Amino acid sequence: MVRTESAGPGRTATLSDVAQLAGVSIATASKAINGRDEVAPATRRRVLEAAEQLSFTPNQLARSLLAGRTGTVGLLTSDLEGRFVIPILMGAEDAFGAGQVNVFLCDARGDAIREQHHLKALLNRRVDGIIVVGRQTDPRPSLGTLPVPVVYAYAPSDDQNDLSITPDNRAGGRLAVEHLISCGRSRIAHISGDPAYAAARDRLLGVRDGLQAAGLELVGDAMFSVWSEHWGRDAAALLLAQHPEVDGIVCGSDQIARGVLDTLRDLGRSVPEDVAVIGYDNWEVLATNSRPELTSIDANLQQLGRTAAKRVFTALDDEQRSGTEYQPVRLVIRGSTIPRR
Amino acid sequence: MVRTESAGPGRTATLSDVAQLAGVSIATASKAINGRDEVAPATRRRVLEAAEQLSFTPNQLARSLLAGRTGTVGLLTSDLEGRFVIPILMGAEDAFGAGQVNVFLCDARGDAIREQHHLKALLNRRVDGIIVVGRQTDPRPSLGTLPVPVVYAYAPSDDQNDLSITPDNRAGGRLAVEHLISCGRSRIAHISGDPAYAAARDRLLGVRDGLQAAGLELVGDAMFSVWSEHWGRDAAALLLAQHPEVDGIVCGSDQIARGVLDTLRDLGRSVPEDVAVIGYDNWEVLATNSRPELTSIDANLQQLGRTAAKRVFTALDDEQRSGTEYQPVRLVIRGSTIPRR
DNA sequence: GAAAATACCGAAATGCTTTTCGGTACGTTA
């Protein structure tokens, strides 16, 4: 059987049970347990012993009802499968110590109706705030004005009165190209994913920023299609055929980069000696299992989640912000740009 | 600023506000809103209008306090990064309609102390039940007897008095090998991951079951090391050197299978014509991006999560079970075992 | 037209904790 009853009296102990066992009033028991000082040491000891004996734990529901704060946040995401929400979720979850704040997870599956349902449920449960996580960095519709603070993470809100936190894709693109340049590359191409994604466009802007600052130009046109290994392979073949002189490739994602590496290998180009390749997202399972391992841009998503959670609670304490914050990204160097010793 | 106040009276409306506005008692307002029938139609209308006007939503905290049920479950996982917990989490999350039941997510990071903290927090919040999700299929320590039902998912509990739900790895191994046999293969090898994992050992048992039933024997020894592409590549090279006659390879994971495919390609063996390859886990991003796409065993993890959540609530209604349930797995056929037309 | 039944509504209890405030009992000061 699913074990469900404590050995005790069948029911979880309440404060009044503790008080009775200790022979004091409920008020005194509460004070003793919460460390208030209007209680005699001996009494406190009796109460604590009683609480221990009954393995009493205060009912957070009653507590929250009174305090008006629940110590919970809702995390409303549009797709859990996505690789991006998970680190954000982790960051939000541990922004405070274990067990201090708890996260209600809601997956709307990209469905607006479902999202409204979840939203209502969260408000009914009196969450202290809500974090909305999108699956792309394109702006998403605002939830409007709610009785609790809302922070938009990854996908910013389309309303500048909301607070959004999103990775700085433009800086990422620039960082990638600057790294290739610092590795001595000057004939750099860009293979990216779906141009309908703001992420793809922003990263390209960053790439151009970096090239321009170095007085360089992109080799060929930026290549867009989908975020897949297959496209990476095909695009690399195309690129090498038209521009065999290329010596560095900035890829829009690690998946694309994996495909690019495959094709380079097939064509007998060695990485990073002949061509340096850099990915984007730093998706460990892809980046560390390729030959050679993949240099990539990491969007610091876990940090982003932490920041979002913190913002929710500082908003509660009335330090309110708005607009879109861009979270810095970082470069993770591996063998696809720097030869292994 | 983070938008936080409804345009209204600064405070969320309570039932008593509604009652006052409608000119009825609190009791009547409650009945009207909850569809109880001891209230006149005209009165009900007045109340509902008032509720609408104040955009009243009942406080779940108060409701739960009274009902003794919160409509929440805790999901205690040991690593969120893991690829396995996510589908389980999704399944648990949507086991009931949107917004009916909510999931508290807790990531213990594999730390027992942290797990205890989270557990305590969940119990304080009076969750109706707890789902414990491990990252491997090896048995994990039981949480012991708790005041709410507990279901162990993926990683079973080491205590048979608990209820555990885990994928049937042995059946998966057998299914994989049977599929290869049905594709006309008879010289089958097995490359797997870390033998410290029960998953690796169980899958091998299943592979042997399948071979034995067909009167076949494994080609060479089963090869164990780690769950990585690198190992898959190395192992395949070794295997082909010693047993060039091999015509089918059951891999312990999709990662390993990817590595195997790489090596086969390097060695000029075509897949699936010369050698058929099957992976395990059906990790989409790996399986659908390889050349050829990878046939794999899917553990139905989302279904597993749904089942776990359902079990928690049926346990509440006193239909209690124990022991370990094995969740069936399924075969997903792609190009690495059946030639594409 | 009187008795009984029905329909509708409200006071109050319930669930559990925290906090305020009033009250003993004891000791201290003049």
Added chain:
DNA sequence: TAACGTACCGAAAAGCATTTCGGTATTTTC
């Protein structure tokens, strides 16, 4: 000894919604 202060404790309210049960007012029945 009278007046006062201190230390400790408990009754009660607050937080919000649900439910029971008793009570009017209205209708039905004979």
